[in-house]
Amino acid sequence: MAILRRIIRQVWATADAVAAAPADSVPARPAKAPRAKMMRQYDLVERVRAYNPATDEDLLNRAYVYAMVAHGEQKRASGDPYFSHPLEVAAILTDLKLDDATIVAALLHDTIEDTESTRTEIDQIFGPEIGALVEGLTKLKRLELVSREAKQAENLRKLLLAIADDVRVLLVKLADRLHNMRTLEFVPEASRHRIAEETLDIYAPLAGRMGMQEMREELEDLAFLVLDPDAHAVVTQRLDALTDRSRNLIGEIEAQLTANLKKNGVSALVIGRRKQPFSIWMKMERKSIGFEQLSDIFGFRIVVNSVAEAYRTVGIVHTTWPVVPGRFKDYISTPKQNDYRSIHTTVIGPGNQRVELQIRTEEMHRVNEYGIAAHAFYKDGIGSPTELLQRESNAFAWLRHTVEVLSESANPEEFLEHTKMELFHDQVFCFTPKGKLIALPRRANVIDFAYAVHTDVGNSAVGCKINGKFAPLSSELENGDEVEVLTSQAQTSPPSAWEQLAVTGKARAAIRRATRTAVRDQYAGLGRRIVERLFMRAKIAYADDKLKGALPRLARASIDDVMAAVGRGEMKASDVARAMYPDYKEEARLGVKKGTTKKPASTTKPASTAIPIRGINTDLPVKFAPNGGAVPGDRIVGIVTPGEGITIYPIQAPALKDFEEEPERWLDVRWDTDEASPRRFPARLHVQNVNEPGSLAQVAGVIAEHDGNIDNIGMSRRSPDFTELTIDLEVYDLKHLNAIIAQLRAKSVVASVERVNG
Template sequence: MIPVEAVTSLMRSYNPRCAVGVIEAAYDYGRRMHEGQFRTSGEPYFTHPVAVAMLLAEQRLDDNTIITALLHDTIEDTGSTYNEIALRFGDEVAQLVDGVTKLTNLELSQVGNAQAENFRKLLMAMSKDLRVLLVKLADRLHNMRTIRHLPPEKQVRKARETMDIFAPLAGRMGMQWMRDELEDISFRILNPEARNSIIRRFLTLRNESGDVIPKITEDIRTVLAGAGVTAEVLGREKKPYSIWRKMEEKKEGFSRLSDIYGFRIVTRSVEECYMALGAVHQRWRAVPGRFKDYISQPKSNGYRSIHTTVSGRDGKRVEVQIRTLEMHAVAESGVAAHWSYRDGERFENPFAVDPFRWLRSLTERFDGAEDSEDFLEHVKLEMFQDQVFCFTPKGEVVKLPRGATPIDFAYAIHTRIGDSCVGAKVDGNRVPLWTKLRNGQSVTIIRAEGQRPQPSWEDMVITGRAKSAIRRSLRGEQRATQVRLGREIARVALERVGKRASDKALEAAAKRLGLEEGDDVLARLGAAEMTGKDLVATLYPELQREPLPAAGDGTAPVVIGLGSGQEARPAPCCNPIPGERIVGIAVRGKGVMIHAIDCEELVAFEEEPDRWIDLRWAEGHSRPDHAVAIEIALANDAGVLGRICTLIGEQHANITDIDFTDRKPDFYRMIVEIEVRDMEHLTHVLTAIDADSDVAQVRRFRRTAAAARGGAAHRGD
């Protein structure tokens, strides 16, 4: 266990006036409260709080943050209380410890609304005192460093939570070193083969060309000395996860990556930063498109640095970052620099952002989220991404996440501008709307009255604001489409029973269903939340109670070959209908499942011949109640969908469900479930639809075995 002297000695190195006595008292109190508790590794539990305190002391943080680290698990895991900590160490420490406890209890790995609500609580805790999050991040880092002692399934869960939440959050806080380590440990657990592959390639590269980092470092020092620039030069290999992520993003192999090596030049002043940049570019050829000036346009988390990539020794491309000492401190510590000490005094780093102002601006941008899901998407898309800075034609700066498009830019200015966007110019040149914007570009949005957001836009944008606005607009248009489709379904369904889909009838159905108006009924029909048969049953339930025709009057038993007392039903994977060759499979507790003879599901029963039952359809069966699905690709033009629904109705087939599987500006693809008599009847329906000039394709749709069990795969006959 790390002794208290190590903690206080490190603190005195940057704050000689630190409260050594209080630190020692917190150390003794925490050790006593955790007495008898052990970690999964078998070590005394208190080794963990001390390690967390040392991590934060290395960031030169204040006394209360270090005390909080020593006590951060006492309220949760021991008999200690908020009041006792407040009495011993003051209200501020008690509040910090309580905040960390609440963060620990948040289930951030949950999904949906629960995760979104916990993110809200996370931001609330951060807004009270950001040091709560700094302690929690250090807590997570030490837990990840010692994660090998946990069961494999728990390691995977913690690693995924770290990769999805804590590592990006550390990066957004400006603590890039912590993000790199958290990602690399998580990468080792989640994808060990990929990580080991990258490490092996690094070793091969070293064997082939030697360790080039010291050589390139010396080259840069020589160039800087010749230019009269006094600076520290640091070189490193990129982390395996960072390299793997670039390989995935750029779809390139390891050998083609340009920046597996990184070098930092730390100068004494901003002027020397630009002198160093000039010296580097004069000595080596700069790689086009790889220059970023975060000194003149800092990131919102306070990060400042010049980034450039050059072709260095032996033609190897290397990334060079140039910054001052103060900028380097912010780059390493992020918002932690706001509480850092130097020589016993709070050091006012001129480049450190005010974390509370940053947090306020963050939460204000989330106020527009309509629900918890929108809020969570805002967090993940905007809080966890690097930013680019683009300009309006008037020279105003617009900050956007990396990978943003002109549509994101338009919505960042105003929702009305985004909704009416029809094109964009970047640096005076017309570009597609899916173009990814880069730092320093000037963007002009081309608008047109009457333009509305397109469904394809949602795949082009990455900001939460743009996605939310597009979805809001599409929901309104989608309801109008659903009402139009529902009106056709209602008309066909009611005409089949000799009734009319009048407004009065629809209002009566809405009343029976507890809905506000008739259009709500139509919207449900169009969205496949209810069927035409449901509508008939709601308005005219007596029609559902009509007796079935007796056997012998043209409607013989459906299948022949069942034993006495056996009941059969169509298998959902193939949904056979009369006219197809069929076979039965006995299923315990479910009777007999009827399969088409070519059903893929039958392969699973090849070794169980005793379960096979020879079946055939009865002759003369004419009731149109056999469900079958058809897949239709049709033009997205006015009236086409209604005409197709009418065609199906004219063939005396009942539409029971419609599901749109693909929506494009020019074509729809949909699955229509209908009821038919037999294969001949189905052929008539398919022929009538195929004859329509606006139908590109129509075929029978059958689910695979996986889809029948709830997957999404399917096949067409």
Template sequence: MIKVDDLIQLVRNYNPKTNQQLIRDAYDYGKAMHEGQLRHSGEPYFSHPIAVAAILAEQKLDDATIVTALLHDTIEDTRSTYTEVAEQFGREIAELVDGVTKLTNLQLSSSETKQAENFRKLFMAMSKDMRVILVKLADRLHNMRTIKSMRVDKQAQKARETMDIYAPLAGRMGMQWMREELEDLAFLVLNPEGRTSIMRRFITLQKESGDVIHKITNDIRFELGKQDIEAEVFGRAKKPYSIWRKMEEKGQGFSRLSDIYGFRVITGSEVDCYRVLGAIHQRWRAVPGRFKDYISQPKSNGYRSIHTTVSGRDGKRVEVQIRTVQMHEVAETGVAAHWSYRDGVQVENPFAVDPAKWISGLTERFEAAEDHGEFLEHVKLEMYSDQVFCFTPKGDVVKLPRGATPLDFAYAIHTRIGDSCVGAKVDGIRVPLWTRVKNGQSVEIITAEGQRPQATWLDIVATGKAKAAVRRSLREEDRDRFVRLGRELSRVAFEHIGRKATDKALTTAARQLGLADAEELLARMGSAEITARDVLETLYPELATIEGEEIDQSRAVVGLSGDQTFRRAPCCQPVPGERIVGITYRGQGVVVHAIDCPVLSDLEDQSDRWVDLHWHSGRHPAVHTVTTDITIRNDAGVLGRICTLIGEQKANISDLHFAERKPDFYRLLIDVDLRDAEHLHTVMNALEAESDVASLERVRDVDRKP
């Protein structure tokens, strides 16, 4: 475990003016809070926050970020609270720690609807302070470096989440080194045989051809010396996962893969960058289509560099990246360069992008998303795709993701241009609409009145904006037909499970799926964008089987001292999954309240009685009673169907009381035993979809105080 003096020295190396006492206090506080906690490896848990802080210190980040790393798990996993952190370390650091805590609770690899909502929360957190994401990425990197101590199933889950979400996010933020390491660590878990195979072939290649990197590096230095160009030259073999991905994309074996070596030339000025390019192209033959000038057309995250691929020594293809020292700093740390320090002063790097502008540009493209699927499409295109730059006939630049077509280009200009597109010219030559555009090409769109988007266009376009526009046009054109078809599909699907596709059921499903109304739901079903199974599972989800043993109810709540007992407050009836707080009562132990319980307002001035609590993560038994107030139609068999419906959701009715009996309706108070908040949502959702249910609400009675 890194000692506090060693950590402080790491920070002092780039920031001699660092607040040493602040870091020392955070170190001591975090160590005390995590006292007695162990990692899966058996090491003291606090070794993890220290390692995260060291990773961020290597990026030369500010004191607030380093301190946040030391404290990032305290609110989540210890008795520490936001208020306590704010009092000791200031509101800025408390906000950062709280932000990391909220990110930790996001399930980014869950179902599409929940994943889209959590991605929205992720970008919201980024918009408030991007240092939250920097700490979270460093947290994930250290967890991946030490993943072997976790259960095998957990390793696979974390590795897949890293490969799908965190590695692309690091790349999108310009932190390419972190992206490559995260990908390679995840690759080691997900496909160890594939990675071992790549490494063996590397060793064989080195034996056959010698130290190629050293030879080519010397060749480049020799050519630069002839031109009197001062520059640093570095060479490296690409990461195993990067090579594996190229093999998969190109369908080639290792022996046929050429550009497995990469070289960087770091110069003193932008002018020298182009002089280096000229020297390299004079000495070696450039590979057509492999030249990119990100100096004249920077990426949105501030990345600037010249990329070229040449046929080097013995005909081997090598990629060369050429950039200045300042450009290299941004290339290494990406958006994080905004907070970098040197000699105690925040670095004024002219190429470092303003994080506020960067995240604003990133999120504004998501705001127009109509539904969860479209939003996720925007996110994945933005995070996972490289970009190409094309020109209009007037010379304006249009930025598109790699793999985009002239149709994407047309929709990027204006939806009207895309809808009426009948053809395109690329560099003056007529091309099919499915042609993939390349960097630097000039694209001219040919339009005609009366033209409408075709269904086949969905297979041609690559951008979320274009796909959404095409779908919208197709829906409007065929809406009546799709609604009729959707109504028939829903009727058959509901009858198959013994229910009716009532307007109320369809409206409830539409609301849960984030759609405007039942007609929109039917149109989506008719156009095959939403399946009947999606609708049924939204209304009547079978409770998923959760692996592992049920949590012992005596330890369902985390944050109590060894001799404290607890019980749920009868006024708000909190259930696992909801935010909670404990209140001590003389002779009654700790009473657990929901964080929004009205009773708490009467106890604000008695802070000594408050206990910071949270539910134990895992599978809880269905023993948490919640009272529901439900009004149903007074008709034969209705009450029986309601009780059966609750049972079908694997919930038990522990008590039932008639509050009102009228000729037309009954109002009942039903106590239902539930597992957690998701279980409650499932039961309420199923009941609301029933046409015989007039109203339904959860009872929270302040008169039932502890």
């Protein structure tokens, strides 16, 4: 309490002195002069008043003095007073024309973390709104975003959750990071690389997503300087040399554009600018080209008074100079998700130079440079800043959507993958047949489009039309494509392989969820069949209602959870029976006796109690013996492997000896094939082939002629005269397999053929 009273007295005393004294008499800094010149109180007030005449000067003065006193004699790594840092952060935010509360939060953003100040003190002196902003920034300061993937993902999750409620927290954090990057040379070298990597991975893309392009470019360039100083030096040197050589040309293009537009009745500001070293380096890396091959290092912005003049300017430019095909983009009619609006075009200008033009209005230019910060936070009568952003900013809508993905992601890594994908990718704009605009990351395909429309559309997609023509679902989309997704009610779950094809995090997460659900349903289906057949053999009644009452004894939340656990092998069917009927006694089961291949006693039960097996692509998690498979006609047994489902073995398979001490894993199964729609099943043959030209072709020919399908083949040479072949093939049944074996044995190039049983 003593520190609280002392600080409050000093704050109010100094604030009163500031209000009463002439500006020149106000002490601008502590008694001990810092090494760097600091902005004085009245300078800060004047900066804010320049764009917000209604600013609360008293509030700004109190915050200035409070932060200065709280940080006291603390020093930065550079030797400057620590207070110079929050002051510079506030100055950056005044350039963005932000409201009083944000400026004050910038001044105070390190007080709770680095001084004896508390949230209670901040609330008491400055109000709960500013207190909440400062506390949010305090939490963010503790996050280290470059680390192990799981930790990085969780911290990014916390970052986005913190800024979703009030985006001003992000704006202060970005300004804080920008000033830290400007002074990174004073940070120990061990930490420098981590901070730069974190900036390039998270904060620069976030600034870009919020539409703050100028800040993004500076953050990227400062990080690039630390992470790859040699490359930065080379690109900067080349840029400087090219700028010197092209100075007259740039001036000529600016003059010609201005004069030509004025002659046609358009008053415009033409600004020539060069690309930043980082964006040039990334383009060289992405396209594997040299500096000399770049043709759009210099660009020109044409700022006009209205949207109508922007489109008139396009016509004037295109009728004056030849247009480079494929380089026209209209982001006025279809803005980017970060609110960016401009028309881009490239022409062959004076000196046969490619000239990239960006045409926009003054308001668009302001939003394009400052993004979400360009909205007038300080205007009265428009609600809270968050309410304003919800009405006016697509960038804030993206942020809210990204936070919603938190609840859909199964783990932090999935969320990190989704968010990084959304942060780093530029966009393409496509349309549904009804004209709805869908924005996707560049290189996205139809699968991504389908999931962007609706998860159900993605899960049931079976084909597509792009601009009226049939195309694969993996087709990469381009700006302006009209995409019609063809769906089928028969497909309720997407192929798991789609996860590797999808680009967007939303599509990948949805495919994972659908795949997990489908697998769980398979296990639940298998578990239900196991449980029902156990009850049938035991001649006791099964009912879901009775099982529901036994759920607490099984420690499961639902019937499906119980069935899935049985199907995965995590729970025995007999455990379910005992939970429902405490006096149930498990029937004795006999495994395979050692040294024999006798069928277990349970498989002699009536066929009605055995689980029907149709093949691999069914509603059961079924696979066949890895060394030899099984085909209809074989007497078979199922082995339950926890987490993997059922493995089907022929009863004569030697591998069954490995399970003879685990009778609880043996399962009664039977074939359930349909002659109307035959399926292939796996088998393996061991062939000794005479080593002469064309012998392998003869073996393959026999299998093909008899409608067998070779899935894999292995060869080994044991003697000069013979080659041993191991052939994995697919056949319809045992009769089909025996016919192929007989035909192979009839060939003169085949010494022997034996079926392999796992």
